[in-house]
Amino acid sequence: MQLIDSSPQRIRANQQNIAIVVVALFALSTTASALPVTNVALNKQVTLEGTFFNNAGSWGGTYPTQPAISSAQQALADTVTDGIFKPDEWQWNNGTTWWDTHNRPAAYVNIDLAGTFYLESFVVQADDNDAYLLEYWNLTSFSWATAWNVPNFGNHGWGLQTRPNDTNNSERYMLGTPITTTKLRLSGVGGDQYYSTSEIQAFGYKTQDVPEPATLLLLGAGLMAGGLVRRKRV
Numbered sequence: 310m311q312l313i314d315s316s317p318q319r320i321r322a323n324q325q326n327i328a329i330v331v332v333a334l335f336a337l338s339t340t341a342s343a344l345p346v347t348n349v350a351l352n353k354q355v356t357l358e359g360t361f362f363n364n365a366g367s368w369g370g371t372y373p374t375q376p377a378i379s380s381a382q383q384a385l386a387d388t389v390t391d392g393i394f395k396p397d398e399w400q401w402n403n404g405t406t407w408w409d410t411h412n413r414p415a416a417y418v419n420i421d422l423a424g425t426f427y428l429e430s431f432v433v434q435a436d437d438n439d440a441y442l443l444e445y446w447n448l449t450s451f452s453w454a455t456a457w458n459v460p461n462f463g464n465h466g467w468g469l470q471t472r473p474n475d476t477n478n479s480e481r482y483m484l485g486t487p488i489t490t491t492k493l494r495l496s497g498v499g500g501d502q503y504y505s506t507s508e509i510q511a512f513g514y515k516t517q518d519v520p521e522p523a524t525l526l527l528l529g530a531g532l533m534a535g536g537l538v539r540r541k542r543v
Contacts, residue, residue, distance in 0.1 A: 348392060349426045350493070350511040355386040358494075359416025361408045382406075388507065389418060394434050394478045395507045398468040401436040405469070407505030410497060418495040418506060428488050428513035430481035431457050435507070437470040438463035439500030443509070445490040453494065457482055461500055469507055481512055489516060 363377040363385075377385075385406045401407065408416040428445070435441055441459035446452075462470040474480040493511060497504030 344514045348510045354421045356419045401505045405505040405507045410502045420493045425516045426513045430483045430512045432510040434471045436505045442498045446492045
């Protein structure tokens with residue numbers, strides 16, 4: 310029969326081993342929260358999928374019926390991630406990326422994050438009386454999944470309105486659980502079918518900045534082994 314070593318030395322050694330594992334796991338849980346959260350979509354590449362239009366002129370003017378040429382579309386698309394908001398209630402189709410889905414298929418504003426990121430929150434400035442769907446590329450299912458159902462703000466005024474708070478562009482929509490992705494896309498899903506956006510921001514940090522769980526556990530195991538070797542030599 311094998312006897313359990315309950316000597317004070319063994320008890321202390323076990324306590325030290327447990328403490329090492331706890332420290333490693335605590336480091337895993339706190340490392341991510343300690344990283345600086347920034348707008349990782351800033352100045353990232355934006356591509357347009359569908360039919361988009363040029364500036365429509367003054368308020369109340371007729372809407373263009375011919376799509377914008379590619380260079381004009383891209384010039385406006387590049388402003389979607391420039392980090393600059395339009396003034397509240399700015400004309401929705403002047404200097405913005407806008408599209409019309411009347412008798413047309415859905416259109417998408419795509420953002421390539423140029424890397425893999427943990428995302429925790431978003432801000433979107435878009436036309437007031439429409440709802441939008443912000444999606445992320447799910448790296449497990451290899452398909453688009455919902456990140457945020459951006460609400461219709463038609464009762465907040467007119468023109469461009471920032472979500473989630475039209476009076477504070479710095480307030481972010483917080484996800485219940487962070488997501489990991491490489492790209493995003495925005496589409497219009499409700500309202501008058503005249504959609505526009507002027508700014509999309511995504512806040513988080515790059516995945517390579519966060520140690521993998523296995524790395525921290527191996528570190529803990531190494532510290533434990535080192536402690537055992539030292540005790541055997543004593």
